[in-house]
Amino acid sequence: MLAKKNYLRHKSFVLDEVGATLITTIFTFLAATNLVIPLFTPPTTDQTVSYESITPGRYLICSMPTPTPTLIVTIIPTFTPTPTPTLLPTEIPSSTPIPSITPTPTVSLAETCQVGANTIKKGEGLCDEKSNTVTVCEGNNQMVQKQNFCGQGQVCLSQAGNFQIKCNAACQLKLGTGARTKADLVVLAEDFNSYSDFLRNVDKEVAALNQTNLGAARLGKINLWALLDLNQTYFLGYNCPITGGSVVACWDHIKAITTAMSSCGGDTYSILNNDTHRVGSVGGIAIWGGNYLFKFALDFPTFPHELGHSMAGLVDEYSFGIAAPSGAIAGINCSEKASQSETTPCPKWATRFPSVGCYKRCGYTNFYRPTIRSIMDRGGTGAVYDFNEPSLVDGWDDILKYFQ
Numbered sequence: 013m014l015a016k017k018n019y020l021r022h023k024s025f026v027l028d029e030v031g032a033t034l035i036t037t038i039f040t041f042l043a044a045t046n047l048v049i050p051l052f053t054p055p056t057t058d059q060t061v062s063y064e065s066i067t068p069g070r071y072l073i074c075s076m077p078t079p080t081p082t083l084i085v086t087i088i089p090t091f092t093p094t095p096t097p098t099l100l101p102t103e104i105p106s107s108t109p110i111p112s113i114t115p116t117p118t119v120s121l122a123e124t125c126q127v128g129a130n131t132i133k134k135g136e137g138l139c140d141e142k143s144n145t146v147t148v149c150e151g152n153n154q155m156v157q158k159q160n161f162c163g164q165g166q167v168c169l170s171q172a173g174n175f176q177i178k179c180n181a182a183c184q185l186k187l188g189t190g191a192r193t194k195a196d197l198v199v200l201a202e203d204f205n206s207y208s209d210f211l212r213n214v215d216k217e218v219a220a221l222n223q224t225n226l227g228a229a230r231l232g233k234i235n236l237w238a239l240l241d242l243n244q245t246y247f248l249g250y251n252c253p254i255t256g257g258s259v260v261a262c263w264d265h266i267k268a269i270t271t272a273m274s275s276c277g278g279d280t281y282s283i284l285n286n287d288t289h290r291v292g293s294v295g296g297i298a299i300w301g302g303n304y305l306f307k308f309a310l311d312f313p314t315f316p317h318e319l320g321h322s323m324a325g326l327v328d329e330y331s332f333g334i335a336a337p338s339g340a341i342a343g344i345n346c347s348e349k350a351s352q353s354e355t356t357p358c359p360k361w362a363t364r365f366p367s368v369g370c371y372k373r374c375g376y377t378n379f380y381r382p383t384i385r386s387i388m389d390r391g392g393t394g395a396v397y398d399f400n401e402p403s404l405v406d407g408w409d410d411i412l413k414y415f416q
Protein backbone atom coordinates (compact mmCIF):
# COMPACT_ATOMS: atom_id res chain seq x y z
CA MET A 13 0.00 0.00 0.00
CA LEU A 14 2.82 2.32 0.84
CA ALA A 15 4.40 1.70 -2.51
CA LYS A 16 1.12 2.45 -4.19
CA LYS A 17 0.71 5.65 -2.25
CA ASN A 18 4.25 6.62 -3.00
CA TYR A 19 3.56 6.34 -6.68
CA LEU A 20 1.15 9.23 -6.64
CA ARG A 21 3.17 11.09 -4.08
CA HIS A 22 6.19 10.70 -6.26
CA LYS A 23 4.36 12.08 -9.20
CA SER A 24 3.09 14.85 -6.98
CA PHE A 25 6.63 15.78 -6.04
CA VAL A 26 7.77 13.73 -3.11
CA LEU A 27 7.99 16.16 -0.28
CA ASP A 28 10.45 14.40 1.88
CA GLU A 29 12.86 14.35 -1.01
CA VAL A 30 12.15 17.81 -2.18
CA GLY A 31 15.01 20.15 -2.50
CA ALA A 32 15.43 23.12 -4.69
CA THR A 33 17.37 21.01 -7.14
CA LEU A 34 14.72 18.36 -7.42
CA ILE A 35 11.98 20.89 -7.94
CA THR A 36 13.99 22.63 -10.58
CA THR A 37 14.72 19.33 -12.27
CA ILE A 38 11.10 18.27 -12.24
CA PHE A 39 9.88 21.58 -13.52
CA THR A 40 12.51 21.69 -16.17
CA PHE A 41 11.44 18.22 -17.17
CA LEU A 42 7.80 19.26 -17.28
CA ALA A 43 8.71 22.22 -19.40
CA ALA A 44 10.83 20.09 -21.69
CA THR A 45 8.14 17.47 -22.14
CA ASN A 46 5.68 20.26 -22.59
CA LEU A 47 3.35 18.81 -20.03
CA VAL A 48 0.76 21.46 -20.35
CA ILE A 49 -0.73 22.64 -17.13
CA PRO A 50 -3.36 24.90 -18.44
CA LEU A 51 -5.95 27.23 -17.17
CA PHE A 52 -9.54 26.31 -17.41
CA THR A 53 -11.63 29.32 -17.95
CA PRO A 54 -15.37 29.02 -18.10
CA PRO A 55 -16.11 31.64 -20.71
CA THR A 56 -19.35 33.50 -21.00
CA THR A 57 -19.90 32.43 -24.57
CA ASP A 58 -18.98 29.35 -26.46
CA GLN A 59 -16.54 31.23 -28.61
CA THR A 60 -14.83 33.31 -26.00
CA VAL A 61 -12.13 31.64 -24.04
CA SER A 62 -9.88 33.82 -22.04
CA TYR A 63 -6.36 32.64 -21.41
CA GLU A 64 -5.31 35.64 -19.45
CA SER A 65 -1.62 36.27 -19.76
CA ILE A 66 -0.64 32.67 -20.16
CA THR A 67 1.23 31.57 -23.18
CA PRO A 68 -0.42 28.28 -23.98
CA GLY A 69 1.64 25.19 -23.72
CA ARG A 70 3.73 26.44 -20.91
CA TYR A 71 3.46 24.66 -17.67
CA LEU A 72 1.55 26.67 -15.19
CA ILE A 73 3.67 26.36 -12.15
CA CYS A 74 4.05 29.18 -9.74
CA SER A 75 7.35 30.49 -8.70
CA MET A 76 8.22 28.15 -5.94
CA PRO A 77 8.52 29.42 -2.42
CA THR A 78 11.43 28.60 -0.18
CA PRO A 79 11.78 24.86 -0.66
CA THR A 80 11.69 24.25 3.05
CA PRO A 81 8.45 22.41 3.67
CA THR A 82 6.19 24.22 6.05
CA LEU A 83 5.91 22.08 9.10
CA ILE A 84 2.53 21.95 10.64
CA VAL A 85 3.27 22.44 14.26
CA THR A 86 0.83 20.61 16.39
CA ILE A 87 0.01 22.78 19.31
CA ILE A 88 -0.63 20.74 22.37
CA PRO A 89 -3.80 22.13 23.85
CA THR A 90 -3.23 24.19 26.92
CA PHE A 91 -6.64 23.23 28.19
CA THR A 92 -6.57 21.08 31.27
CA PRO A 93 -9.82 19.35 31.99
CA THR A 94 -11.53 20.49 35.11
CA PRO A 95 -10.92 17.76 37.65
CA THR A 96 -14.05 15.97 38.72
CA PRO A 97 -14.60 16.89 42.32
CA THR A 98 -14.37 13.93 44.61
CA LEU A 99 -17.54 13.52 46.52
CA LEU A 100 -16.98 13.09 50.17
CA PRO A 101 -19.86 11.78 52.19
CA THR A 102 -20.91 14.43 54.60
CA GLU A 103 -21.17 13.12 58.10
CA ILE A 104 -24.27 14.43 59.68
CA PRO A 105 -23.68 14.76 63.38
CA SER A 106 -26.65 13.29 65.09
CA SER A 107 -26.67 15.83 67.84
CA THR A 108 -26.76 18.90 65.59
CA PRO A 109 -30.26 20.09 64.91
CA ILE A 110 -31.12 20.42 61.22
CA PRO A 111 -31.39 24.12 60.43
CA SER A 112 -34.83 25.12 59.36
CA ILE A 113 -33.59 27.51 56.68
CA THR A 114 -31.70 25.93 53.79
CA PRO A 115 -29.44 28.30 51.86
CA THR A 116 -30.67 29.25 48.37
CA PRO A 117 -28.72 27.06 45.89
CA THR A 118 -27.53 29.90 43.60
CA VAL A 119 -24.60 29.14 41.34
CA SER A 120 -21.69 30.89 42.91
CA LEU A 121 -19.98 33.68 41.02
CA ALA A 122 -16.88 31.55 41.13
CA GLU A 123 -18.56 29.15 38.69
CA THR A 124 -19.82 31.58 36.04
CA CYS A 125 -18.91 34.22 33.49
CA GLN A 126 -20.94 36.98 31.92
CA VAL A 127 -21.14 36.97 28.10
CA GLY A 128 -23.23 39.93 27.05
CA ALA A 129 -26.61 39.38 28.65
CA ASN A 130 -25.90 35.70 29.23
CA THR A 131 -24.49 34.10 32.31
CA ILE A 132 -22.55 31.04 31.26
CA LYS A 133 -21.08 28.25 33.33
CA LYS A 134 -17.50 27.35 33.92
CA GLY A 135 -16.35 25.14 31.03
CA GLU A 136 -18.74 26.72 28.55
CA GLY A 137 -17.56 29.19 25.96
CA LEU A 138 -17.49 30.41 22.38
CA CYS A 139 -15.74 29.01 19.30
CA ASP A 140 -14.20 31.15 16.60
CA GLU A 141 -14.01 28.80 13.61
CA LYS A 142 -11.81 31.10 11.59
CA SER A 143 -8.96 30.79 14.09
CA ASN A 144 -10.08 27.57 15.82
CA THR A 145 -9.98 29.40 19.11
CA VAL A 146 -12.25 28.74 22.05
CA THR A 147 -12.89 31.47 24.57
CA VAL A 148 -13.74 29.45 27.62
CA CYS A 149 -15.20 30.46 30.96
CA GLU A 150 -12.96 29.57 33.85
CA GLY A 151 -15.23 30.99 36.52
CA ASN A 152 -15.07 34.30 38.35
CA ASN A 153 -16.00 35.98 35.07
CA GLN A 154 -12.66 34.95 33.59
CA MET A 155 -12.88 34.16 29.87
CA VAL A 156 -9.67 32.67 28.55
CA GLN A 157 -8.78 32.20 24.86
CA LYS A 158 -7.45 28.79 24.01
CA GLN A 159 -6.21 27.93 20.56
CA ASN A 160 -6.56 24.34 19.42
CA PHE A 161 -8.78 23.72 22.45
CA CYS A 162 -10.18 20.51 20.96
CA GLY A 163 -6.75 18.95 20.48
CA GLN A 164 -4.91 17.47 17.55
CA GLY A 165 -7.03 16.53 14.56
CA GLN A 166 -10.07 18.24 16.07
CA VAL A 167 -11.62 21.66 15.71
CA CYS A 168 -14.21 23.58 17.66
CA LEU A 169 -17.60 24.25 16.13
CA SER A 170 -19.44 27.48 16.71
CA GLN A 171 -23.02 27.00 17.78
CA ALA A 172 -25.94 29.32 17.58
CA GLY A 173 -27.86 29.83 20.79
CA ASN A 174 -25.78 27.86 23.24
CA PHE A 175 -22.42 28.02 24.88
CA GLN A 176 -21.50 24.37 25.07
CA ILE A 177 -18.24 23.68 23.34
CA LYS A 178 -18.50 21.18 20.51
CA CYS A 179 -15.55 19.56 18.83
CA ASN A 180 -15.39 17.83 15.48
CA ALA A 181 -12.83 16.02 13.35
CA ALA A 182 -10.77 18.41 11.25
CA CYS A 183 -10.82 16.02 8.28
CA GLN A 184 -14.36 15.52 7.08
CA LEU A 185 -14.89 12.65 4.68
CA LYS A 186 -17.13 13.79 1.82
CA LEU A 187 -16.61 10.98 -0.68
CA GLY A 188 -15.39 7.40 -0.24
CA THR A 189 -15.06 5.12 2.76
CA GLY A 190 -11.92 6.62 4.24
CA ALA A 191 -10.01 3.36 3.61
CA ARG A 192 -6.36 4.19 3.23
CA THR A 193 -5.98 2.04 0.13
CA LYS A 194 -7.75 4.79 -1.80
CA ALA A 195 -6.33 7.95 -3.33
CA ASP A 196 -6.82 10.66 -0.75
CA LEU A 197 -7.80 14.01 -2.19
CA VAL A 198 -7.93 16.84 0.33
CA VAL A 199 -9.86 20.04 -0.29
CA LEU A 200 -8.22 22.99 1.45
CA ALA A 201 -10.05 26.18 2.31
CA GLU A 202 -8.84 29.67 1.58
CA ASP A 203 -10.62 32.79 2.83
CA PHE A 204 -13.75 31.06 4.07
CA ASN A 205 -15.20 32.24 7.38
CA SER A 206 -17.33 29.32 8.44
CA TYR A 207 -17.14 25.58 8.12
CA SER A 208 -20.73 25.35 6.97
CA ASP A 209 -20.13 27.70 4.04
CA PHE A 210 -16.95 25.85 3.07
CA LEU A 211 -18.60 22.42 3.35
CA ARG A 212 -21.58 23.52 1.25
CA ASN A 213 -19.13 24.36 -1.53
CA VAL A 214 -17.22 21.10 -1.11
CA ASP A 215 -20.55 19.33 -1.53
CA LYS A 216 -20.87 21.08 -4.89
CA GLU A 217 -17.47 19.68 -5.84
CA VAL A 218 -18.56 16.16 -4.94
CA ALA A 219 -21.76 16.67 -6.93
CA ALA A 220 -19.68 17.77 -9.93
CA LEU A 221 -17.53 14.63 -9.66
CA ASN A 222 -20.64 12.49 -9.54
CA GLN A 223 -21.93 14.26 -12.63
CA THR A 224 -18.95 13.05 -14.68
CA ASN A 225 -18.66 9.67 -16.32
CA LEU A 226 -15.83 8.59 -14.02
CA GLY A 227 -18.34 6.12 -12.66
CA ALA A 228 -18.59 4.17 -9.42
CA ALA A 229 -15.52 2.01 -10.05
CA ARG A 230 -13.15 4.94 -10.48
CA LEU A 231 -14.73 7.25 -7.91
CA GLY A 232 -14.78 4.28 -5.54
CA LYS A 233 -10.99 4.48 -5.43
CA ILE A 234 -11.00 8.05 -4.20
CA ASN A 235 -11.54 9.53 -0.75
CA LEU A 236 -12.37 13.20 -0.77
CA TRP A 237 -11.70 14.98 2.50
CA ALA A 238 -12.57 18.53 3.45
CA LEU A 239 -10.01 19.94 5.85
CA LEU A 240 -11.65 22.19 8.41
CA ASP A 241 -8.92 24.76 8.75
CA LEU A 242 -9.92 28.29 7.82
CA ASN A 243 -6.76 29.83 9.14
CA GLN A 244 -4.41 29.03 6.24
CA THR A 245 -3.54 31.08 3.21
CA TYR A 246 -1.96 29.55 0.14
CA PHE A 247 -2.25 32.37 -2.38
CA LEU A 248 1.08 33.95 -3.24
CA GLY A 249 0.32 36.61 -5.81
CA TYR A 250 -0.53 37.52 -9.37
CA ASN A 251 1.60 37.29 -12.47
CA CYS A 252 4.30 35.27 -10.78
CA PRO A 253 7.37 34.80 -12.92
CA ILE A 254 8.25 31.32 -14.06
CA THR A 255 10.88 30.16 -16.50
CA GLY A 256 10.06 31.82 -19.78
CA GLY A 257 6.88 33.56 -18.72
CA SER A 258 4.52 34.20 -15.88
CA VAL A 259 1.47 32.67 -14.22
CA VAL A 260 -1.68 34.73 -13.68
CA ALA A 261 -2.02 33.58 -10.11
CA CYS A 262 0.07 31.30 -8.00
CA TRP A 263 -0.01 29.56 -4.68
CA ASP A 264 2.21 27.75 -2.23
CA HIS A 265 2.19 24.21 -3.57
CA ILE A 266 4.59 22.90 -0.93
CA LYS A 267 2.48 24.27 1.90
CA ALA A 268 -0.69 22.89 0.32
CA ILE A 269 0.59 19.36 -0.25
CA THR A 270 2.29 19.27 3.15
CA THR A 271 -0.90 20.38 4.87
CA ALA A 272 -2.97 17.85 2.94
CA MET A 273 -0.55 15.04 3.77
CA SER A 274 0.03 15.80 7.42
CA SER A 275 -3.54 16.60 8.36
CA CYS A 276 -5.67 14.15 6.36
CA GLY A 277 -3.14 11.71 4.92
CA GLY A 278 -3.64 13.32 1.52
CA ASP A 279 -2.00 12.19 -1.69
CA THR A 280 -3.12 15.27 -3.57
CA TYR A 281 -5.08 18.45 -2.91
CA SER A 282 -7.39 21.06 -4.31
CA ILE A 283 -7.47 24.54 -2.82
CA LEU A 284 -10.89 26.16 -2.83
CA ASN A 285 -10.66 29.94 -2.81
CA ASN A 286 -13.68 31.94 -1.70
CA ASP A 287 -13.36 34.13 -4.83
CA THR A 288 -11.06 36.53 -3.00
CA HIS A 289 -8.22 36.32 -5.50
CA ARG A 290 -10.12 36.03 -8.75
CA VAL A 291 -8.32 36.78 -11.99
CA GLY A 292 -10.86 37.63 -14.64
CA SER A 293 -12.57 34.50 -15.87
CA VAL A 294 -9.95 32.08 -14.64
CA GLY A 295 -11.83 29.30 -12.91
CA GLY A 296 -8.91 27.19 -11.84
CA ILE A 297 -5.24 26.51 -12.28
CA ALA A 298 -3.61 23.12 -12.05
CA ILE A 299 -0.24 21.53 -11.76
CA TRP A 300 0.50 17.85 -11.54
CA GLY A 301 -0.21 17.09 -7.89
CA GLY A 302 -2.64 19.84 -7.00
CA ASN A 303 -4.91 22.57 -8.19
CA TYR A 304 -6.34 25.94 -7.20
CA LEU A 305 -10.00 26.59 -7.75
CA PHE A 306 -12.20 29.67 -7.50
CA LYS A 307 -15.63 29.21 -5.94
CA PHE A 308 -17.61 30.73 -8.82
CA ALA A 309 -16.32 27.95 -11.05
CA LEU A 310 -18.33 25.38 -9.09
CA ASP A 311 -21.21 26.22 -11.42
CA PHE A 312 -19.10 24.77 -14.25
CA PRO A 313 -17.37 21.40 -14.73
CA THR A 314 -14.16 23.09 -13.56
CA PHE A 315 -13.44 20.97 -10.47
CA PRO A 316 -13.31 17.59 -12.27
CA HIS A 317 -11.57 19.31 -15.20
CA GLU A 318 -8.78 20.49 -12.91
CA LEU A 319 -8.53 17.06 -11.33
CA GLY A 320 -8.11 15.77 -14.86
CA HIS A 321 -4.90 17.80 -14.94
CA SER A 322 -3.70 17.40 -11.36
CA MET A 323 -4.56 13.74 -10.81
CA ALA A 324 -4.82 12.13 -14.22
CA GLY A 325 -2.21 14.18 -16.09
CA LEU A 326 -4.59 15.18 -18.87
CA VAL A 327 -4.11 18.19 -21.11
CA ASP A 328 -6.53 20.81 -22.37
CA GLU A 329 -8.45 20.20 -25.54
CA TYR A 330 -9.73 23.76 -26.06
CA SER A 331 -7.92 25.96 -28.52
CA PHE A 332 -4.77 27.80 -27.48
CA GLY A 333 -5.06 29.67 -30.77
CA ILE A 334 -1.57 28.73 -31.91
CA ALA A 335 0.21 25.77 -33.41
CA ALA A 336 2.41 23.59 -31.23
CA PRO A 337 6.03 24.64 -30.97
CA SER A 338 8.42 22.09 -32.41
CA GLY A 339 9.02 19.18 -30.10
CA ALA A 340 5.77 19.64 -28.21
CA ILE A 341 4.24 16.39 -27.01
CA ALA A 342 0.51 15.98 -27.49
CA GLY A 343 -0.15 14.22 -24.18
CA ILE A 344 -2.57 11.50 -23.17
CA ASN A 345 -5.74 12.91 -24.68
CA CYS A 346 -4.34 14.64 -27.76
CA SER A 347 -2.62 13.34 -30.87
CA GLU A 348 0.10 14.88 -33.02
CA LYS A 349 -1.00 12.83 -36.02
CA ALA A 350 -4.23 13.05 -37.97
CA SER A 351 -6.14 10.16 -39.49
CA GLN A 352 -7.74 10.02 -42.94
CA SER A 353 -11.00 11.50 -41.67
CA GLU A 354 -12.18 13.06 -38.45
CA THR A 355 -14.46 10.14 -37.67
CA THR A 356 -11.57 7.69 -37.94
CA PRO A 357 -9.50 7.32 -34.76
CA CYS A 358 -6.13 9.06 -34.73
CA PRO A 359 -3.39 6.44 -35.32
CA LYS A 360 -2.43 6.28 -31.62
CA TRP A 361 -5.99 5.30 -30.67
CA ALA A 362 -6.92 3.13 -33.66
CA THR A 363 -6.36 -0.24 -31.99
CA ARG A 364 -7.39 0.44 -28.43
CA PHE A 365 -10.13 2.99 -28.89
CA PRO A 366 -11.75 2.22 -32.27
CA SER A 367 -14.82 4.29 -31.50
CA VAL A 368 -13.09 7.65 -31.09
CA GLY A 369 -12.31 10.10 -33.90
CA CYS A 370 -9.55 12.54 -34.71
CA TYR A 371 -10.74 16.14 -34.63
CA LYS A 372 -8.45 19.00 -35.40
CA ARG A 373 -7.42 21.22 -32.49
CA CYS A 374 -6.44 19.79 -29.14
CA GLY A 375 -4.93 22.62 -27.17
CA TYR A 376 -2.69 23.47 -30.11
CA THR A 377 -4.40 24.08 -33.38
CA ASN A 378 -2.36 21.42 -35.18
CA PHE A 379 -3.05 18.63 -32.65
CA TYR A 380 -6.06 16.31 -32.73
CA ARG A 381 -8.61 15.39 -30.09
CA PRO A 382 -10.51 12.10 -29.77
CA THR A 383 -14.02 13.53 -29.48
CA ILE A 384 -15.78 16.71 -30.50
CA ARG A 385 -16.42 17.73 -26.92
CA SER A 386 -15.19 16.51 -23.56
CA ILE A 387 -14.70 17.91 -20.08
CA MET A 388 -11.09 18.76 -21.00
CA ASP A 389 -12.47 21.00 -23.73
CA ARG A 390 -13.76 24.50 -23.07
CA GLY A 391 -16.33 25.49 -20.47
CA GLY A 392 -19.31 27.75 -21.02
CA THR A 393 -22.03 26.93 -23.51
CA GLY A 394 -21.96 23.30 -24.49
CA ALA A 395 -19.57 22.33 -21.71
CA VAL A 396 -19.81 18.66 -20.89
CA TYR A 397 -18.94 16.67 -17.79
CA ASP A 398 -17.74 13.56 -19.60
CA PHE A 399 -14.14 12.54 -20.10
CA ASN A 400 -13.41 10.88 -23.42
CA GLU A 401 -12.18 7.30 -23.59
CA PRO A 402 -8.44 7.95 -23.85
CA SER A 403 -8.73 10.31 -20.87
CA LEU A 404 -10.59 7.71 -18.83
CA VAL A 405 -8.37 4.76 -19.66
CA ASP A 406 -4.90 6.21 -20.25
CA GLY A 407 -5.37 9.05 -17.77
CA TRP A 408 -7.61 8.09 -14.87
CA ASP A 409 -7.26 4.30 -14.94
CA ASP A 410 -3.52 4.58 -15.28
CA ILE A 411 -3.23 6.40 -11.96
CA LEU A 412 -6.13 4.77 -10.14
CA LYS A 413 -4.76 1.28 -10.77
CA TYR A 414 -2.45 1.97 -7.84
CA PHE A 415 -5.41 2.38 -5.52
CA GLN A 416 -8.27 0.18 -4.38
Ligand SMILES: [Zn+2]
Pocket residue numbers: 050051052317318321327328
Ligand atom coordinates in the same frame (compact mmCIF):
# COMPACT_ATOMS: atom_id res chain seq x y z
ZN1 LIG B 1 -7.52 22.96 -18.18
